[in-house]
Amino acid sequence: MARRGQSLAAALADAGHRVFRHTVKGSPRGVFCGMGICQDCLVSVNGAPNQRACATMVTAGADVRRQEPRPSLAPAATVAAAPPVARADLLEPDILIVGGGAGGLNAAAVAARAGARVLVLDERKVAGGQYFKQSAAGLSALDAQQAQGAALLAAARAAGAQLLEGTEVWGAFAGPELYAVTAAGEPLILRPRQLIVATGAFERPLMVPGWTLPGVMTTGAAQILWRSYRSLPGRRIAVCGSGPLNLQVALELARAGSDVRLVAESAASPVWHPVTALALLLADPSLVSAGIGMRLRLQLAGVPVRYRTELVSVAEGPARELRATFRRSGREETLELDALCMNDGFEPQNEILRLLGADLSYDPVFGHLRCMRTSNMLTSVAGVYAVGDCCGLGGAPAALAEGRIAGAAAAAACGLTVNEDIDAARRELTRARRFQARLWALHDPAPRALDKLSEDTIICRCEEVSLAVLRAGISDGADHIGDVKRATRAGMGCCQGRYCGPVAARLVSEASGRSLIDSSFFAPRVPIKPVSVGVLLATQEALDVQA
Amino acid sequence: MSRPELLVVGGGIVGLSAAIAAAQHGAAVTLIDAAINAGTTANAGSLHVQLQSRFLRLYPDQAHNVEASLHLYLEAVREWDRLEANHGPFEMVRHGGLMLAENATQLKFLEAKARREAARGLDVDILERAALGRIAPWLGPQVFGAELCRDEGKLNPLTANIRLRAVARRLGTTFVKDRIVTLTVGDNVQLRGELGLYKADQAIVAAAWGSGRLLGGLGLALPSRAEPLHMNITEPAAASIQHLVQHAERSITLKQLQSGQIVIGGGWPAQSRGDDVVPAVLADSVLGNIALAGKLVPGIRELRVIRTWAGMNTTVDGKTALGRIPGAERVIVAVPGDAGYTLGPLCGRLASELAAGLPGEVDTGPYSPARFAAR
Numbered sequence: 001m002a003r004r005g006q007s008l009a010a011a012l013a014d015a016g017h018r019v020f021r022h023t024v025k026g027s028p029r030g031v032f033c034g035m036g037i038c039q040d041c042l043v044s045v046n047g048a049p050n051q052r053a054c055a056t057m058v059t060a061g062a063d064v065r066r067q068e069p070r071p072s073l074a075p076a077a078t079v080a081a082a083p084p085v086a087r088a089d090l091l092e093p094d095i096l097i098v099g100g101g102a103g104g105l106n107a108a109a110v111a112a113r114a115g116a117r118v119l120v121l122d123e124r125k126v127a128g129g130q131y132f133k134q135s136a137a138g139l140s141a142l143d144a145q146q147a148q149g150a151a152l153l154a155a156a157r158a159a160g161a162q163l164l165e166g167t168e169v170w171g172a173f174a175g176p177e178l179y180a181v182t183a184a185g186e187p188l189i190l191r192p193r194q195l196i197v198a199t200g201a202f203e204r205p206l207m208v209p210g211w212t213l214p215g216v217m218t219t220g221a222a223q224i225l226w227r228s229y230r231s232l233p234g235r236r237i238a239v240c241g242s243g244p245l246n247l248q249v250a251l252e253l254a255r256a257g258s259d260v261r262l263v264a265e266s267a268a269s270p271v272w273h274p275v276t277a278l279a280l281l282l283a284d285p286s287l288v289s290a291g292i293g294m295r296l297r298l299q300l301a302g303v304p305v306r307y308r309t310e311l312v313s314v315a316e317g318p319a320r321e322l323r324a325t326f327r328r329s330g331r332e333e334t335l336e337l338d339a340l341c342m343n344d345g346f347e348p349q350n351e352i353l354r355l356l357g358a359d360l361s362y363d364p365v366f367g368h369l370r371c372m373r374t375s376n377m378l379t380s381v382a383g384v385y386a387v388g389d390c391c392g393l394g395g396a397p398a399a400l401a402e403g404r405i406a407g408a409a410a411a412a413a414c415g416l417t418v419n420e421d422i423d424a425a426r427r428e429l430t431r432a433r434r435f436q437a438r439l440w441a442l443h444d445p446a447p448r449a450l451d452k453l454s455e456d457t458i459i460c461r462c463e464e465v466s467l468a469v470l471r472a473g474i475s476d477g478a479d480h481i482g483d484v485k486r487a488t489r490a491g492m493g494c495c496q497g498r499y500c501g502p503v504a505a506r507l508v509s510e511a512s513g514r515s516l517i518d519s520s521f522f523a524p525r526v527p528i529k530p531v532s533v534g535v536l537l538a539t540q541e542a543l544d545v546q547a
Numbered sequence: 548m549s550r551p552e553l554l555v556v557g558g559g560i561v562g563l564s565a566a567i568a569a570a571q572h573g574a575a576v577t578l579i580d581a582a583i584n585a586g587t588t589a590n591a592g593s594l595h596v597q598l599q600s601r602f603l604r605l606y607p608d609q610a611h612n613v614e615a616s617l618h619l620y621l622e623a624v625r626e627w628d629r630l631e632a633n634h635g636p637f638e639m640v641r642h643g644g645l646m647l648a649e650n651a652t653q654l655k656f657l658e659a660k661a662r663r664e665a666a667r668g669l670d671v672d673i674l675e676r677a678a679l680g681r682i683a684p685w686l687g688p689q690v691f692g693a694e695l696c697r698d699e700g701k702l703n704p705l706t707a708n709i710r711l712r713a714v715a716r717r718l719g720t721t722f723v724k725d726r727i728v729t730l731t732v733g734d735n736v737q738l739r740g741e742l743g744l745y746k747a748d749q750a751i752v753a754a755a756w757g758s759g760r761l762l763g764g765l766g767l768a769l770p771s772r773a774e775p776l777h778m779n780i781t782e783p784a785a786a787s788i789q790h791l792v793q794h795a796e797r798s799i800t801l802k803q804l805q806s807g808q809i810v811i812g813g814g815w816p817a818q819s820r821g822d823d824v825v826p827a828v829l830a831d832s833v834l835g836n837i838a839l840a841g842k843l844v845p846g847i848r849e850l851r852v853i854r855t856w857a858g859m860n861t862t863v864d865g866k867t868a869l870g871r872i873p874g875a876e877r878v879i880v881a882v883p884g885d886a887g888y889t890l891g892p893l894c895g896r897l898a899s900e901l902a903a904g905l906p907g908e909v910d911t912g913p914y915s916p917a918r919f920a921a922r
Contacts, residue, residue: 024783024806024807048849049849050782050849050850050851068785069783070783070784070785070786070807071784071785072784072785072787073685073784073785073787073788073844073846073847073849073850074845074846074848074849075684075685075846076684076685076686076687076688076844076845076846077688079845079846079848080687080688080845171830171833173829173830177830179830477712477722477724479582479724480582482588482825483582483588486588486705486708486709487705487709489705492854493853494782494851494853496853496854523825523856525828525854525855525856526828526830526833526855527833527851527852527853527854527855530782530851530852530853531851531852532848532849532850532851532852533781533837533840533841533847533848533849533850533851533852534841534848534849536833536834536837536838536841536852537837537838537841537842537848539834539838540834540835540837540838541838543834
């Protein structure tokens with residue numbers, strides 16, 4: 001029985017459904033990213049195809065079906081008789097903030113307190129971002145982390161910032177001029193005086209044979225199911241990859257009642273990094289003791305944490321269970337699971353920044369682009385600020401401080417007087433960055449080497465393009481990522497190359513010997529997220545009326 | 548006797564087709580491509596035959612040139628049929644193209660156009676709404692009628708490009724990535740690139756918008772221009788739309804590929820950032836192009852657009868430039884007048900036949916570049 005406020009993905013998980021649809025090639029797909037990135041959880045709702053189950057809320061009596069890989073077009077007469085999409089609104093806030101997470105909410109509160117007209121757009125039904133993952137409406141805060149997020153949201157609202165949740169930005173053009181669509185399907189045209197991009201990051205998966213099977217999902221997707229909707233991805237669970245989120249979510253799922261059989265971390269145990277561990281302790285004793293506490297609590301919960309342990313492959317067993325094989329010191333072990341969670345680092349959601357032409361440079365340590373900014377978080381584009389993980393991984397504490405700095409700077413740029421202790425924020429930022437650097441030194445933040453990966457591993461999960469096909473395309477003369485895309489179709493699917501793009505860029509770089517730069521990655525193109533023809537039509541009609 | 552050596556400048560659809568045909572005639576072919584804004588790599592796969600209203604509207608002074616070339620378009624789609632048969636599949640179909648009218652005036656314009664086209668051998672018909680509704684029930688209720696051109700079609704250009712490149716390679720074509728800077732002609736042809744110097748008995752210049760710059764030194768004022776254009780593609784839907792769809796008065800092409808995806812284009816502008824950089828997508832073009840598509844074919848409104856892109860179309864004077872350069876006869880130019888992807892294979896093959904001295908079945912005289920020679 002679905003609960004009010006649940007996502008369809010959560011309700012279906014509760015009901016034991018793992019397979020939501022099949023691809024054109026017949027491969028099963030289910031929840032993967034949980035946050036609107038992968039486009040794999042598409043279902044048909046009340047006859048309308050291509051609805052993301054993770055972003056669509058349960059409604060009474062909804063008719064939810066597995067959709068056809070190629071759904072039928074609506075008959076012209078039906079469309080003509082249907083009510084038109086609501087007319088687009090033109091909004092001109094002083095400051096537009098895209099992303100209502102740690103950075104965006106703090107920026108909103110600071111700027112709104114200074115008197116700026118602030119509008120925050122957030123994709124999720126309840127803002128708060130991926131770090132603070134808020135409960136769905138009607139559920140109380142689960143712990144201190146959720147409570148802190150709720151307090152941030154309340155502070156931004158109390159300061160007078162307007163929040164539009166469930167709103168997705170699909171376009172960013174010079175101006176800046178942005179285009180979005182609200183939860184109700186209403187198109188928005190946005191012409192802010194100042195723009196703060198706070199779009200965060202998404203999780204880098206562990207690509208191994210079988211990683212596209214339903215039941216395999218990002219660690220964050222499992223966390224959303226639990227923290228936002230109090231649903232569990234399955235009973236028998238393992239978590240793998242590298243980074244602190246895996247440990248946290250493993251503990252949360254274990255406490256929630258899942259049987260967490262393994263946390264596989266690819267890095268060496270912290271006891272092999274005594275100096276780094278000590279430096280971490282000095283950088284922020286409270287967070288480290290929380291971390292040590294986490295290890296103890298995992299132990300108490302009976303969750304084994306294994307270091308230098310790699311996921312090798314995933315397959316489906318005879319009873320439709322997942323069979324995940326791990327390798328440690330040359331020995332392989334296979335676990336029977338209902339769900340496998342993976343997080344192998346993060347990729348910044350820098351689409352808006354790249355579309356607007358902000359300068360970015362490649363960070364080989366984290367294996368992704370970093371946005372260049374002034375100490376006020378101003379990018380190389382006039383009037384465009386950027387904070388948090390969309391600029392390259394920095395973590396929530398840094399994002400909080402960056403948000404305050406950017407909010408103050410953007411308000412000042414609007415001619416407002418800001419009474420904010422920015423020096424304190426800068427000190428916090430320095431501390432947070434030092435801590436992050438040391439924290440990640442205990443993990444493997446760089447992307448995995450591709451040479452050990454089995455050639456039949458799917459790299460583009462939308463178009464189902466394997467590593468072998470990508471390599472063949474490159475050796476056949478495709479020496480830029482755009483050529484690779486055209487030669488192999490990698491990156492041409494609904495997730496718009498978010499997962500395969502970084503891998504394709506690295507393959508080209510390795511083959512050509514050219515180092516990675518901004519243009520090594522897929523060219524930034526609208527729509528940032530898939531957007532319906534109907535929404536674009538309504539947007540154009542609003543502009544026609546305005547003219 | 549050694550094999551005649553041929554250089555082909557430009558690795559798009561014209562250059563690839565020229566290389567394939569020349570290799571089949573026994574030439575040793577080196578194909579040099581700069582890999583900069585090739586229209587072929589951004590093409591959306593329409594096979595055009597009827598007069599495009601976009602062209603008539605934008606370049607009215609060149610309309611007679613296009614009209615005089617109509618038989619070339621017919622030959623060109625037949626050339627595509629042969630390529631599909633020999634080297635396909637390219638997911639190619641020729642179910643015809645519909646040019647839509649939304650009122651009586653537009654349909655009158657199409658009737659007059661259809662008469663002129665029929666006179667030049669095209670298989671065209673005017674359809675009133677009822678007849679149109681039977682073959683295209685997915686059209687919006689406001690569509691008044693249409694011209695059907697049965698010769699038109701569509702294909703997947705990505706597939707065609709890959710397969711034709713493989714054919715050229717199999718036939719022994721040497722592929723070089725370089726940008727040719729100068730071209731000199733004496734006892735042979737010498738091309739100087741940024742990376743190397745290339746010599747051969749003859750050269751075919753199939754460099755689209757870059758051809759004019761290259762041929763300027765030979766006294767030819769070929770007005771080839773890069774025209775940055777915009778395209779869009781949706782997620783897949785069940786196969787519904789058989790035809791290539793255009794409009795009598797407004798810029799649009801709309802078709803459904805075999806993948807089920809709908810490709811929408813038709814000449815909306817992209818923003819040039821110089822010839823060497825990929826053009827930028829403009830908000831006005833995304834919105835205007837898609838809004839028009841959603842009005843003409845309402846059933847696609849629930850589909851999501853997943854990607855837009857921009858690429859360079861090439862315009863000359865409405866008429867193809869194909870033939871030897873006066874005074875520099877070792878050099879043959881091959882630049883389609885418009886709808887370069889449709890005309891590409893035919894232009895490429897005819898250019899290689901000129902190089903081999905073979906009599907072609909198409910009189911290339913009317914397309915001679917002599918019209919651009921300095922007087």
